[in-house]
Amino acid sequence: MNAIGLKPLPGIRTMRVELGSNSEGDHVISLKQRGVLRIKAMEGSPSRMMGPKVNGEVETVSSNGSFSDAKLINGIQGTNGKRSPLSMVGNSTNIKWHECSVGKSERQNLLNQKGCVIWITGLSGSGKSTVACALSQTLYRRGKLSYILDGDNVRHGLNRDLSFKTEDRAENIRRVGEVAKLFADAGVICIACLISPFQRDREACRAMLPKGDFIEVFMDVPLGVCEARDPKGLYKLAREGKIKGFTGIDDPYEPPLDSEIVLKCNVGDCASPFEMAQKVVFYLEEKGFLHT
Numbered sequence: 001m002n003a004i005g006l007k008p009l010p011g012i013r014t015m016r017v018e019l020g021s022n023s024e025g026d027h028v029i030s031l032k033q034r035g036v037l038r039i040k041a042m043e044g045s046p047s048r049m050m051g052p053k054v055n056g057e058v059e060t061v062s063s064n065g066s067f068s069d070a071k072l073i074n075g076i077q078g079t080n081g082k083r084s085p086l087s088m089v090g091n092s093t094n095i096k097w098h099e100c101s102v103g104k105s106e107r108q109n110l111l112n113q114k115g116c117v118i119w120i121t122g123l124s125g126s127g128k129s130t131v132a133c134a135l136s137q138t139l140y141r142r143g144k145l146s147y148i149l150d151g152d153n154v155r156h157g158l159n160r161d162l163s164f165k166t167e168d169r170a171e172n173i174r175r176v177g178e179v180a181k182l183f184a185d186a187g188v189i190c191i192a193c194l195i196s197p198f199q200r201d202r203e204a205c206r207a208m209l210p211k212g213d214f215i216e217v218f219m220d221v222p223l224g225v226c227e228a229r230d231p232k233g234l235y236k237l238a239r240e241g242k243i244k245g246f247t248g249i250d251d252p253y254e255p256p257l258d259s260e261i262v263l264k265c266n267v268g269d270c271a272s273p274f275e276m277a278q279k280v281v282f283y284l285e286e287k288g289f290l291h292t
């Protein structure tokens, strides 16, 4: 453990410092104020702390002598004594990420669970909403907080401007993916159930989350079974040509090839929604999502 003799920063007990340009996720340093600042977790790091400048700003210097950015995540930001840079993201210019000391792990500790996204994909009528609801009920009974983002429901509000054209489906899924990511960051088990017919759109959502936190559930139900159920009468309308571009009829569905969980259902051989939900719960238990 390295120690550096520095002026204490008034009113700050614990700080986390992230290295910028030459850091990766595991180069996060914790600093504690005990009269001096101590570097708690820098072993093996290519960088070392040089000391704070005014107002709690810090400089970092890498072992080869070059400076890198540093950011204090307790409301004080510093970049080698200069202001940290503004970003351009999409069409937004001059924006800056703002961190808060109450983070994902604090929220997860509060809830005694780990945030994640359970992404249920499948044809219309395959049972996505029913399983999502059974899962949410099962988790609720176990004292676990979940929230369902149902494609149909989200299209009543956030995504009411979107149609079923390929590019609108992609935008629908992207937005739900982003919202699901926020729920997971809040520590919630977010259950997103959308047809999400295209592999690339689902993969884009997977890529938004930390590895392992996106759990794809494929409702592997033949079109014939879905069409026989036809709870909303939409397949009938699609067959009559009254709905154009209906998934499975005249619009494609790309089945996932490597889902974490497959819930299979055939004619006369279908587990109950609660049995299906239980399979997901087992997965969550096994992967440690139901505790912190």
Ligand SMILES: Nc1ncnc2c1ncn2[C@@H]1O[C@H](COP(=O)(O)OS(=O)(=O)O)[C@@H](OP(=O)(O)O)[C@H]1O
Pocket: 123, 124, 125, 128, 129, 150, 151, 152, 155, 164, 168, 169, 170, 172, 173, 193, 194, 195, 196, 197, 232, 234, 243, 244, 245, 246, 247, 251
């Ligand atoms: N053209 C077309 N194709 C597919 N589905 C259609 C269409 N038009 C309306 N619906 C109804 O919309 C629900 C699917 O919305 P999603 O947001 O999940 O679709 S997608 O992921 O953007 O493809 C879907 O609900 P579910 O049956 O719950 O899947 C349908 O009821």
Ligand SMILES: Nc1ncnc2c1ncn2[C@@H]1O[C@H](COP(=O)(O)OP(=O)(O)O)[C@@H](O)[C@H]1O
Pocket: 122, 123, 124, 125, 126, 127, 128, 129, 130, 131, 229, 231, 270, 271, 272, 273, 276
């Ligand atoms: N495991 C199941 N076994 C039998 N019927 C089911 C099962 N899951 C759902 N259903 C029925 O299938 C129909 C479609 O389910 P739904 O959840 O609305 O599908 P989706 O959300 O994929 O469109 C509903 O009538 C529902 O009661």
